Amino acid sequence: MGGFGDLLASLQDNPYFGAGFGLVGVTAGLAIARKGLQQSVHVLQRYALTTCEVNSKDKSYQWLLAWIARQSTRAQHVAVSTEFVEDGAGRVTSRFGFHPAPGVHFFRFNGRWFKCDRRREQMDALAGVPYELVTLTTPGRDKSVFIDILAEARDVALADCADKTATYIAYGHEWRPFGHSRPKRPLESVILADGLMERVTEDLHAFVTSGKWYHERGIPYRRGYLFYGPPGTGKSSLIFSLSGLLNYSICVLNVSDPALTDDRLTQLLNTAPKDAVVLLEDIDAAVVSRSAGPLDAVRYDGLTRVTYSGLLNALDGVVSSDARIVMMTTNRVEVLDSALTRPGRVDVRVLIDNASDSQIRRAFNRFYPLNSESTEQFVRHVRSDPNPVSMARIQAHFLLYRDNALQALRHKVL
Structure with missing residues (x-):
């Protein structure tokens, strides 16, 4: 033992050994401190902070970005968002807004501070746009605060488009907004036959208003409408x-899309907002009767890979979605197969025909409210031509004669 003690004493007196031992001790201490700090941060994130992630595929993503832009008014790093707005006169103007750019932002809501981290990751090959993720972090463990934020973001977004109708088109395997939202069209502007x-x-x-009634009776909660009649009678309107x-x-x-397949058709119908x-417009131009050949061999217009049975199953099959309204239009209802128009796929058939005398009267009075005494004269003027006339004509x-009812009475409806 004496020999070992002497050896240890001599090593302690050795400056090289003391420096190396000290370096090892400092390194070990730093490693322990770093590990402890990481564990402390992990514990802090787990028990003292609450995080919410919203990705760009979620419908609330754009709502949240617009809402955060309003909250973080002092943000210096922003991204431009150009919007097109239609005024009451029908003119479309551009409007520039700002969203938080990729990076870290801070804002305050209901007395609490939030950290917003917007990250842009890999490109989404199907959508053709980058995949993005927004992460919100706040002290505390109450997750309901994120519900309040998302609800307010939704309400603000919906209030901006409360009087407008948005249009979506299929792009790949998802729905995308098409153009700018248009002002809602009043029902009274569409003049149909009496009572229709x-x-x-x-x-x-x-x-x-009958979702519960459908579910209690085990009936699929979906409705199909078929509007048919001559062109220009107001089906799309x-x-x-x-x-x-x-x-x-x-x-x-568009069921005539050459890129459409059975799987994609089913997915689009099931993922619609x-x-x-x-809306399936001009279904007669895309669907042929089964009399043209075997059911599974039928294609739309000979161009797409969607089968006739694929459409039927997507509308009313095991994989078809609930809480859905499908509206179809056609100019030639007689060419549609009975399998497509049966109840469950088409529940309501509505004939929208050429203009009746009543429709002509109401249209004249709507355009020329100060010339109501000439209404019957205009009806006789239109009926002087034995050919049927559509409301579009x-x-x-x-x-053509918007400011002169007398000119409308004198000239023939083309």
């Missing part, structure tokens, strides 16, 4: 005005 508007709106109201009545957006799905009408005639 009331019939459709009553059915729609009964459907959107009716759908636009009904969407405004429901405060719904419109998702336009909940408060939206899915009547409206075009009124627009």
Whole structure:
């Protein structure tokens, strides 16, 4: 033992050994301190901070960015967001807004500080835009504060478009806004045959307020409408005005799209926004009758990879979604197959025909309210031509002579 003690004493007196031992001790101490700091940060994040992540695929993402931009008014690093706004006169102007740019931002809400970290990651190949993520962090463990933030962001966004109808189109496997939102079209601006508007709106109201009734009886909660009739009778205008009545957006799905497949069709119908009408326009131009060949061999217009059975299953099959309204239009209802128009796929069939005398009267009085005494004269003027006339032709005639009812009476409706 004496020999070992002497050896240890000699090493302690050695300056090289003392420096090396001290260096090792400092390194070990720093490593322990670093590990302790990491654990402390982890404990702090786990028990003292609350985090919420919102990715760019979520519908609330743009709402949240716009809301954060209003909160962090002192932010110096911002990204421009150009919007197009339509005024009451129908003119479209550009408006520049600012969103928090990728990076870290801070804001205060309801007396609490929040850290906002916006990150832009890899490119989304399907969407063609970068994948983004916003992370909100705040002290405390109350997650309800994030619900308050998202609810306020939603309310602000919806208030900005309360009087507008947004249109979406299919892009890849998702829905994207198309153009700028347009002002809602009043129901009274669409002049239909007597009682027809009331019939459709009553059915729609009964459907959107009967979700519980459907579920209690095990009935799929979805509704299909088929509007048919000659061109120019107001089918698309009716759908636009009904969407405004429901405060719904419109998702336009082109079934003649050459890139459309059965899987993509099903996914699009199942991922459409909940408060939206899915519109299949001119379905007669895309669907052929089964009499043209075997069911599975039928294609739309010979161009797409969607099968006839794929459409039927997407509309009313095991994988079809609930809480959905589908509206279809056609100029030739007689060419549609009965399998497509049966109840469950088409629940309401509405004929929108050429203009009746009543429609002509109401249209004249709407355009020329100060010349109501000439209403019957105009009806006789239109009926002097034995050929049927559509409401689109009547409206075009009124627009041509918008300031002169006498000129509208003198000239033929083209």
